[in-house]
Structure formats: structure tokens, C-alpha cells
Amino acid sequence: MSVNLDKMLERCEREQWRVADFDWTATPVPLSPEREREICAYYVNMSYIERLAGALFLALAKRVDDPTLAAIFETFHADELRHSHAAARLADHFDVHHYQVYTPNIPMLRFIPAFVDLIDSVGPAYATNFILGGELILDIALLRGLNAYVDDPLSRAVIEKINQDESRHIAMDMHMTEYFAAAGRGGDANPWLDRNWWGVLTWGPGFFAEVFFRPMQRFDPSQAQMRDVMRRIRRFYDRAGVAANPAVREFQGLVALLETWAGALLGGAVAELSRRLFGIDFDFVRAGSTVSVYGPGEAAPAVLSPGNVGS
Numbered sequence: 422m423s424v425n426l427d428k429m430l431e432r433c434e435r436e437q438w439r440v441a442d443f444d445w446t447a448t449p450v451p452l453s454p455e456r457e458r459e460i461c462a463y464y465v466n467m468s469y470i471e472r473l474a475g476a477l478f479l480a481l482a483k484r485v486d487d488p489t490l491a492a493i494f495e496t497f498h499a500d501e502l503r504h505s506h507a508a509a510r511l512a513d514h515f516d517v518h519h520y521q522v523y524t525p526n527i528p529m530l531r532f533i534p535a536f537v538d539l540i541d542s543v544g545p546a547y548a549t550n551f552i553l554g555g556e557l558i559l560d561i562a563l564l565r566g567l568n569a570y571v572d573d574p575l576s577r578a579v580i581e582k583i584n585q586d587e588s589r590h591i592a593m594d595m596h597m598t599e600y601f602a603a604a605g606r607g608g609d610a611n612p613w614l615d616r617n618w619w620g621v622l623t624w625g626p627g628f629f630a631e632v633f634f635r636p637m638q639r640f641d642p643s644q645a646q647m648r649d650v651m652r653r654i655r656r657f658y659d660r661a662g663v664a665a666n667p668a669v670r671e672f673q674g675l676v677a678l679l680e681t682w683a684g685a686l687l688g689g690a691v692a693e694l695s696r697r698l699f700g701i702d703f704d705f706v707r708a709g710s711t712v713s714v715y716g717p718g719e720a721a722p723a724v725l726s727p728g729n730v731g732s
Contacts, residue, residue, distance in 0.1 A: 475501030528627030535620025566640030651709035
């Protein structure tokens with residue numbers, strides 16, 4: 422996914438918007454007490470997730486040599502701060518009855534500094550791909566699922582603006598994945614050997630379970646959105662243009678392992694354990710398998726045309 426950086430920067434600057442552009446005096450749709458608590462809590466957490474994303478883009482801006490690239494990532498940092506402010510306003514918008522004081526998820530607060538430190542220290546090829554996965558989950562799955570779940574006019578309008586920004590971010594994440602593959606660099610610091618990885622492993626499960634996966638099971642019980650995420654990631658990573666990216670190579674190695682009989686047994690056991698102990702269903706991961714993406718009896722193609730990605 423080749424990107425004209427000058428045009429992308431111009432687009433980033435042109436498509437800026439303000440939280441104040443919306444009518445925050447609008448009355449929210451009526452919600453049950455349980456759903457009001459749920460939505461307010463989610464938007465409070467989302468305001469922190471967006472700040473995390475902003476910190477990651479700022480870290481990338483400081484690490485790239487190209488001044489245009491750096492300027493693009495700086496606009497992404499501004500985007501994410503605006504998204505954070507918008508999420509906080511949406512929490513207030515839905516907090517009609519003030520049932521409780523909403524506080525952020527504690528594992529998330531512990532996870533954020535560990536993850537930012539990890540992004541700062543690992544190779545940029547790995548950093549970019551961590552961000553790409555998070556953006557796809559947030560844009561395609563969580564935000565779209567949330568819009569359908571709540572169906573509030575103000576919330577829908579704000580989320581559509583956020584998704585407009587996220588589409589630029591994802592395009593650049595994919596561009597950088599191809600860039601690091603073509604340049605043959607970016608994988609000099611492997612994340613699995615970094616000391617910050619232990620903080621991510623410690624706090625990540627609680628954070629992802631409570632802030633991503635459990636909400637998604639409520640917003641989209643069919644898992645259609647997360648299945649779409651898995652298919653898009655697999656199709657993009659199967660492109661010849663990203664094959665030399667070190668993060669992509671490791672992803673492909675994991676896929677190859679999970680598609681052996683032993684890997685399938687191990688993956689199934691882990692999924693069943695997660696379902697029984699934590700109530701989290703990871704069945705959507707199967708949508709990224711070769712047979713799910715390409716059909717029975719087919720192998721992943723050696724080359725995918727850019728038009729096939731995300732289809």
C-alpha cells in the first residue's frame with residue numbers, strides 16, 4: 422500500500438476537526454441502568470486507550486528520519502488526543518443518572534507505561550505492527566460494534582469522525598509495514614527479549630479482557646467484526662510486499678505452527694481454557710486460518726494484489 426507522503430500530510434492537515442464542532446446539548450437515547458453504566462465505563466476507558474495510541478505515534482514521530490513522516494505521525498498524535506477528549510465527553514453525555522463515579526480499568530493503567538516503554542525500545546517494524554493490530558481492532562471491531570450497540574445520533578456522528586482519522590492511521594501503518602519490509606530493517610530489537618515485555622505480559626491479559634474482548638462480546642455477539650479483523654490482517658500479511666518484514670515473518674511462523682495438528686490442539690486447548698476460566702470466546706481467531714480466508718483445499722497465495730487486501 423504505497424502512500425504519497427506529501428499528499429497524506431496535506432490530507433491529515435485538511436481533515437482536522439474539533440470536539441466543539443458537535444452539539445453536546447443533545448439528549449442521549451434512553452438506556453437501561455445497566456447499559457448506561459456499561460457505556461459510560463467503556464468511554465472512560467476509551468479516553469485512556471486513545472491517549473495510549475497518541476503516545477505510540479509520538480514515539481514513532483521521534484524515531485523516523487523523514488521529516489514528512491514525522492509530521493504525519495505528529496498529526497496522528499493530535500488526532501488521538503482529540504479522540505480522547507471526545508470519548509471523555511461521550512462518557513459525560515451518557516452519564517444521565519450519575520449511578521456511579523466511573524474510573525479507568527486498573528490493569529490498563531499498569532499496561533500503558535509498560536507498552537509505551539516497549540514501543541520506545543523495540544525495532545520500529547515491530548512497533549508499527551503492534552499499532553496496526555490495535556488500530557484494526559479499535560476501528561473495525563470496537564467502534565463499529567459500539568455504534569450498532571448504542572445507536573445514539575451524537576455518539577454515531579463522533580465515532581464516524583474518529584473512524585475517518587483511523588482510516589488514515591491504518592493506511593500509514595500498512596505503508597510502514599511495507600517500508601520496513603523493502604528496506605530490510607526495523608527488526609533490530611526483538612520485543613520478545615525486551616525487559617518491558619514482562620510488564621506487558623503481566624497487565625495485558627486483564628486489560629485486553631476487560632477493555633477489548635468482553636465489551637466486544639456484548640457489542641457484537643456474532644463476532645462478525647472481529648472475524649473481519651482477522652481476515653484483513655491475514656490477507657495483508659500474506660502479501661509478497663510485506664514478506665521480508667521481521668514482524669510479519671514471525672506472524673507467519675505462528676500461523677504455520679497453529680495450522681499443524683499439534684498447534685491446532687494447543688490453540689484449541691488455550692481457547693477452551695480461556696472460555697471456561699475467563700468467559701472469553703476466541704473463536705473469531707479461526708477466521709484468520711488459511712481455510713477460512715482462502716477456502717477449503719487452498720493454500721495462501723504467494724502474492725496478493727493490493728486490491729485484494731481488506732476485501
